[in-house]
Amino acid sequence: MHASFLNRKSRRVLALVLVLASTAILAAGAASASAGHGHRGFGHSRASITSQPWGTADGTPVNLYTLDNGRGMTVTITNFGGIVQSINVPDRHGQVANVALGFSNLAGYVSDDYTTTASGETYFGAIIGRYANRIANGSFTLNGVTYYLNQNNGTNTLHGGAPVSQWNTKVWAATPISGRHSVSLELTYTDPAGTAARVPPMAPPAGNGFPGTVTAKVVYTLTQDDALRMDYTATTDAPTVINLTNHTYFNLAGEGSGGVQGQDLMINADSYTPVNANLIPEGGIVPVAGTPFDFRTAKPIGQDINSGDTQLVLAHGFDHNWVLNRSGSGLSLAARAYDPASGRVLTTWTTEPGVQFYSGNFLVGDLVGTSGHTYRQTDGFTLETQHYPDSPNQPNFPSVVLKPGQVYKNTIIFKFSVQK
Numbered sequence: 001m002h003a004s005f006l007n008r009k010s011r012r013v014l015a016l017v018l019v020l021a022s023t024a025i026l027a028a029g030a031a032s033a034s035a036g037h038g039h040r041g042f043g044h045s046r047a048s049i050t051s052q053p054w055g056t057a058d059g060t061p062v063n064l065y066t067l068d069n070g071r072g073m074t075v076t077i078t079n080f081g082g083i084v085q086s087i088n089v090p091d092r093h094g095q096v097a098n099v100a101l102g103f104s105n106l107a108g109y110v111s112d113d114y115t116t117t118a119s120g121e122t123y124f125g126a127i128i129g130r131y132a133n134r135i136a137n138g139s140f141t142l143n144g145v146t147y148y149l150n151q152n153n154g155t156n157t158l159h160g161g162a163p164v165s166q167w168n169t170k171v172w173a174a175t176p177i178s179g180r181h182s183v184s185l186e187l188t189y190t191d192p193a194g195t196a197a198r199v200p201p202m203a204p205p206a207g208n209g210f211p212g213t214v215t216a217k218v219v220y221t222l223t224q225d226d227a228l229r230m231d232y233t234a235t236t237d238a239p240t241v242i243n244l245t246n247h248t249y250f251n252l253a254g255e256g257s258g259g260v261q262g263q264d265l266m267i268n269a270d271s272y273t274p275v276n277a278n279l280i281p282e283g284g285i286v287p288v289a290g291t292p293f294d295f296r297t298a299k300p301i302g303q304d305i306n307s308g309d310t311q312l313v314l315a316h317g318f319d320h321n322w323v324l325n326r327s328g329s330g331l332s333l334a335a336r337a338y339d340p341a342s343g344r345v346l347t348t349w350t351t352e353p354g355v356q357f358y359s360g361n362f363l364v365g366d367l368v369g370t371s372g373h374t375y376r377q378t379d380g381f382t383l384e385t386q387h388y389p390d391s392p393n394q395p396n397f398p399s400v401v402l403k404p405g406q407v408y409k410n411t412i413i414f415k416f417s418v419q420k
C-alpha cells in the first residue's frame, strides 16, 4: 500500500517536473523568438492573439484582446466600442512606447462616454458610427423624408448622436482569428433603425433616429510589417446614410509624454473644407496653398497652429476635413506623421475621400490617461479617414447613402516604422 502510494506520488512528481520542463521550453522558445526581433524575416515571428476579461458593460462581459505580431509590436483592443486601447511600437533604438491615448480600464471609457467633463467625450481609439463627425442641425432629408437625430454637440449630431446611440458605447461580438502571417479580431454589431421621421422634432427621437437597421463588421488585423489594418463592411435593410472611422489619438513620442507640436505631419491633400462657427463645412472645397492648412510638405504640427487664422480660431486649432488627393478608388496615401525625437513614423492609407485631422483642441487636462498623466490641448492628434462632415446635407460632397443590396466598405491602415 505504502509503496504503491509512494509510486503514485513519485509518478505525479515526475509528471509535474515534465510539465514544468516543457513550459520552460515554450517560454525559452518565446524568449528566443522575442530576442530575435532584430530578424525581420517572416519565418521568425510568432504572432498571437490572447484575451483577458475586462469587466462588464450593461451587464455584458467585455474582453481586452492583445494582438502581438511577434516582431515587437502589440495592440490591445476591447470589444467595448471596438476601442484600440494601446498601440505599442518601438522607437529607432528599439524602446517600446504606447503611442495611443486612452484609459487604463473599462470604467475610464464608460465614464468618458456618459460623464460630462470639460474635455467632453473624447472617443479615444473607438469605432465611430453610424455617422462620423457632424450632421448640421441633427437632421437630413433622404428620398424626400426628413429624419431627426439626437443633437449632442450644440445643435449638431456628432459621431452618431447621444451616447446611447453611438457605436463606441456598444459591446461588439468578437471573434479572434489567427492567420498564417497575421492575427485579427473580428467585431460585429447590428445597429437598429431609429424612429420614423417626425416634424417638427420636439423631443429626441427614440433610438438613433437614422433609418435602416445596419449590420456592421470591423476586422482589425495586425500585420508582420507593423501595420494595424481595419476593414469595415456594412449592409442595411433600408436606405440610410453611413460614415465610419476610427478615432485613435496618436502621440508618437508616447501617450502622456506632452505635446505633439514638434511632430511632423504630411497630409496628401491640395484642398480642405472650411467650417462655420458650429464646425459645419460651409460647402466650399478650398485650396490649402498659402494657408496654415497646407501640409502637402511635412511640417511640425505646431508650426502654424497659433497663426491667428480665422479657421484655427473657430476650431481652437486644427479640426478640419482635408480633401485627399486620390488615385483610383482603392487604398491611397492619406498622411504621414514623424516624431524626430523617437524616430517613430505613422503612415496612413485609406479608401475614403477625406481625413479629419484633429489636434486634440478640446483636451483640457481633466482626464488621466493610461500611464497616469493628464491629457491637455495638443497632447495627441487624430487622423480620421472618412467621408466629409455633414455630407447628408451637402449635395456637392461625395454621397454617403447606403441602399439595401449594397455593401459599404472602408479600409484604414495605420502603419508604423522608424526613421533613423
Ligand code: BGC
Residues within 6 Å of the ligand: 120, 121, 122, 123, 133, 279, 319, 320, 356, 358, 362, 384
Ligand atoms: C471632432 C472634434 C471633436 C472630437 C472629440 C473629432 O472627430 O472633429 O470636433 O471635439 O472628435 O469629440
